Amino acid sequence: MQKFNILWADDEIDLLKPHILFLQQRGYDVVTVNSGLDAVEKVEEQNFDIVFLDEMMPGMTGLEALQQIKILKPQVPVVMITKSEEEHIMNDAIGAKIADYLIKPINPNQILLSVKKILQNKQLISEKTNLSYQQDFRNISMAYNDAIDHEEWTDIYKKLTYWELEIDETENKSMQEVLETQKVEANANFAKFIKENYLDWLNEPNIKRPTLSHQVMKEMVFPKLTPGKPLFFVVIDNLRLDQWEIIEPLLSEYFVVEKDDTYFSILPTTTAFSRNALFSGMMPSDMARLHPDLWEGEDTDEGKNNKEEEFLQINLKKNRLNIKASYNKILQVNQGKAVLEQFSNLLKNDLNVLVYNFVDMMSHARTDMKMIRELAPNESAYRSLTHSWFLHSSLFELFKKISEAGAEVIVTTDHGTKRVNKPYKIIGDRNVTTNLRYKQGKNLNFESGKVFEISKPELAKLPKFNISTSYVFAVEDYFFAYPNNYNYYVNYYKDTFQHGGVSLEEIIVPIMHMIPKK
Template identity: 55%
Template structure:
């Protein structure tokens, strides 16, 4: 550890010699000052790690000295020491962002504890976090070998996300690499689990809540029990991103329950979100609503009829709600809805679909500046959180709380940082998504995909009689042999969705009550 340099300011500094000797024996360097004016000059000349500052001094008071030092060095930790417990002194000191507050007489151990709390805090937390994960690592490894149900997969994935967030600020990159290797192993086993069970799920056998059953099983019961409900669907929101923005939501709402669910395949907006609002599988949508459903190769937008799908779903389930549906795809639309949000107070159900995270993931593919800002999962989370805190959506959530609305936050699918190319060949009409393909004459690497020769088996429509679907596993993405190297370089380390991974398929749904 490099030497810690402390400035101690007290008009009776000579009386504190035992304290200073104690700290020097612990390896700290202590510089002394007996007045505020000298202390300010010393701070200008020397980079101190921390300042202990007596509040009651002749000449410049401790509070005046504090204000002067903080105006020049706002990040320098300053501990105020005083004989007085008067409230206004504490409030002024705290208002000036002191690091700690000690009442005289102080003993050496109090000083040492304050130093450790403020200077060693990050290191101590890092060591504790590393130690805890090392213990948990063995348990996760054992759990991975035993998992045999979707409930266990949900729990394991949430545990991996928890440790990813816990470890993101520690300095031990070795621990982060171990966690990454566990995620890779988990996704490999999860892919096999989905291949084995997905067809049964989509047919209704021992199935988790899926995209097409979410509204009926989760949302409608909540709406029926509430005076008014705001359903927010943030497109493309992974569990780690949800956990980060939840901290901001919790300032206004209390989480009542969390109901993770599974996106259907393909884990892509036109399938998963349409299925969510329609309460139907894609095959059922194509049959019941041929005028609303669009296949991959059809012209035009594939998610333009969500309100119509929702309306049909409500009628089919005899839900006579007063409801509105809003899709936000740009800042102007978001601001307009936020400004006029009080108009929804009489609705039983207000649905807001927000597309920012989806736009962010696509922008990362196309824009160099976003590639820099969201270079990995940690940066991607941070960027998503910064957007949310400053977004019209957060303003809507605050207004919903003031109106007393119940809040449901969910998504349609997640996304994964795609790193491994997988060669695929097909005719010119195959779909363009990088994590799944559908069409005729597909040639691919068997070990790298979940191939479904008859799409009807998993409730997907067939574009042609001989069409099939293939879904990329883990963090693979499909690349064509033509211009292969350029294609791989362009799309590697970009966020994609449509395939099979924990990040894409296990997604959050949480119900909040206003505080």
């Protein structure tokens, strides 16, 4: 056990000998002083892991000593001990960033609990987290090896995400490799599940299925519309469940999550397909057939998501919703500021749709820019970048304004992203799509196995550009690479975040209905 040094300042320190012996018997070194001034001098001379300060000492009070200690060594945790229950003393102590606050009379176990909570918190949490995950490991493995439905797969993904975030908080992350192995195995089984069920979801009318991209607005957004009350629908492009989980605590001060839900992104899990489906309420083949003026195929160089507002209006009309709706896409800081400036106007609408593209841009920048890759070398750092962006973003400011206005908001994304590591050789002509997680074209050559091939696009409700068009989706953490210039290509794209294929992270999408606390 690590040796911890404790400084205890109390003008009646002799009366606390039983408490001090109690701590010493448990391996803690305790230095005692009789005044606030002596406490400050000791902190200046010596390093302590924790300081106990009596609040009412003659001369320099505990609060005055606390201020001096925080100036000298701001990182040293200080526990204030007092007989007084006056609120202003408590407020002053908390405002000065104390680690704990104890009211006399105190017993030895109270002191021990405070010490452990402050000094051994991470160690004890790590031990408990690792033990709990080990106990849950078998349950998760048994679950995804059984014949299960989409709801159970969602539960498995939520559990894996929960443990990923919990283990990330542990000191040595000793269970991280075990979890990564379990996620790989879960994704392999999930790919089989999608291969066996995806086409049935789209073609069998009476089968049990998840809500898919094109059904989200009709099933999850439109029913929440209330006359005279603005509803905000925020789509954060390319946001995974784990990223949502680390920004949700920032929003908990302003909102209560009324419903924590998910839906399944359609294939390909890319913005061009899944987000257009989200807003239009149609599958890609229907968009291409019914609205060729709006749908941009793979054979054009035009932006694939420039007509989202028009698709949204079509969806509203199809559902006979004669409402006032706005649409805003935020790609740059100034666009986010403009939305905040016109917020009062948004409150006059029944529905406000806002698309924020930062997370998607971040994943692309991580691929293309060495500096971003160094800033986010792993999943944990990638989440941290998301958290930092959101904390300082115009989107967070927008959420605060929505809460202040007493409006409700639905937050979701169009698809997730997968960190890819394994190349998969594929050959196609010059017209084959460039996406690393799916390929669409004719005469595609590849080894069957770790892919999901759809040779009849019409069954997947996907556009068919010629008689031999097919789609191939990478699964698990594979990405497609061409044989020519293979090594360069593999080295460039390995360990990057991509989307378009089949994985838990890309397909199972969070969607939250939040009501303001105000």
